[in-house]
Amino acid sequence: MNAPIHLDFDTLRRRIAAILRRGGLAPLHAEALARVIAAGERDGAKSHGIYRIEGCLRTLKAGKVSADAEPELLDDGSGVIRVAAGGAFSPAAFECGVPRLVERARALGLAALAINDCVHFSALWPEVEALAGHGVAALALCPSYATVAPAGGTRPLLGTNPLAFAWPRPGAETPYVFDFATSVAARGEIELHRRAGKPLPDAWAIDSQGAPTNDPAAALAGAMLPFGGHKGSAIATMIELLAGAMIGDLTSRGALDALGTTTLAPRHGELILAFSPERFAAGRPGDPFAAGEALFGAILDQGARLPSQRRFAARARAAAEGIALTPDEVALLDRLEAGGLDAVS
């Protein structure tokens, strides 16, 4: 009786939106969140799939997110498009800013979208993929909350600060895209090691005294470490500066201090840069997209992989067979659909 149940994307998306509306989210936000959560589930990115629904509702129940603030677009005609999210979840704010960001990047060669005061829990790949779908290259970055020590440090200060990038591949189904935390591992992976009683690999974390640890519980009480030593630490610091300090929003330290817990989605800002390769390459020999394809071909030719291929394979499977949910996952949807906010622990 544990055979998976297959749902098509739109059915799953509509079920998630209904749950979020029933939980009290305004339709605009329920629909935008449902799109990214269903996309996570479709791509086999379980950590950003339906597992996130309860966290969204829990943040709402705790009064830490606006259920209905309308994103406000602020455009002074410069290269910086701003969206004031008003304390609501980020996906609707992102969608609000996209058309103007793309238009401005095409006009100027590059443009930035600064989202302020959003509650953030989603992966960044849906955003950079969406922009690549409009023909622009995109780089997205945001702080999170302080759970990562800087290289050589002893205490949490930086966030897992994701960095995502996409490059359009005209004619292909999917762009070149990567999206990763600048910590060695995601916090969820440490939690999974704890539940499984497995020690952590070296250099993932330090304990509350700042000493290296392989004990997941000690790591959760201490701090994670950045990927790539001092280089990853520098990149995570740059993300705090550009996507926190520079856009007049919270750093990861500020976001955690304001929220007081890592169990709810944090509130901060996000920075997305968009580049028009046609504008950059104008007047130069060659085609930037053909040059990109030559590079990807050379990577694949030597047996290396492009990033996100596991997600894209899951997406292709979901397109052919539907999105596979376990009976437990379907029961979770049923329970949330029936219970609304009361079903949330």
Place this chain on the structure above:
Amino acid sequence: MNAPIHLDFDTLRRRIAAILRRGGLAPLHAEALARVIAAGERDGAKSHGIYRIEGCLRTLKAGKVSADAEPELLDDGSGVIRVAAGGAFSPAAFECGVPRLVERARALGLAALAINDCVHFSALWPEVEALAGHGVAALALCPSYATVAPAGGTRPLLGTNPLAFAWPRPGAETPYVFDFATSVAARGEIELHRRAGKPLPDAWAIDSQGAPTNDPAAALAGAMLPFGGHKGSAIATMIELLAGAMIGDLTSRGALDALGTTTLAPRHGELILAFSPERFAAGRPGDPFAAGEALFGAILDQGARLPSQRRFAARARAAAEGIALTPDEVALLDRLEAGGLDAVS
């Protein structure tokens, strides 16, 4: 008799410029190169100090760099400032583009400088530091030549692709700045291990068959590896796309194919992004620079270091005592000054 000889910055800079002029470089390029080479020596960044002079002259002697092309500024009023370097060294092209880049970043919030057809050997920190001195945050990236395998690959394809960033610190002597290769180590470090007969640390390199190796000679015949596994590999790939394909210039593979050797400075492009924190933070609560200082303070408070501190300490020593050269280094300057291109092997 091995006591160091101390030169002040301007004396060293003038001596280097004289050598480069004597070697045939036009004054514009000789002066611009002398500034960055003297700055490297002053900061104790020996790999970009006077050791580079011979390499510059060797590249000139081989006919692989223009001695006198004037950088040409191309400005269509967009966010992308272009400088056509015409096959000359990059520093004069960078200096040519700076005023317009800063002006445009202040006007639009962000702007890009694309340098095309430059011969590149210098570090990127002098550039992002110069921009931070104008009050803008800056991110600089460029390919190099194919000496690094992508993660999971077996052959050189990517360059050591440096990434540099600076954030202004009003009132401080120096900005927040980092500059690093996206390979685990610089090629020069592998060469140093080879000369010292020391094995390489794990995960630095693969041999010509694509197998992991600790043998420096096998590594030099094979490929270096990116820092941080697949994450660093993705960042290095992004640099190929943005600072190669997108600006209509060579990738690291193309640069090596065109040059045919790793012993001369490669010709390709460079991309520099400049951001005006005041423009980004306009209308938002708080001061972006104060937020940056709070972050730096929190890093230092827990005993971690900010990047580039060793360079800045060397810079302070040089300001107090002069730049210390060994008698051998002074003899090198004497020999190059007397011999011009004939003194270059």
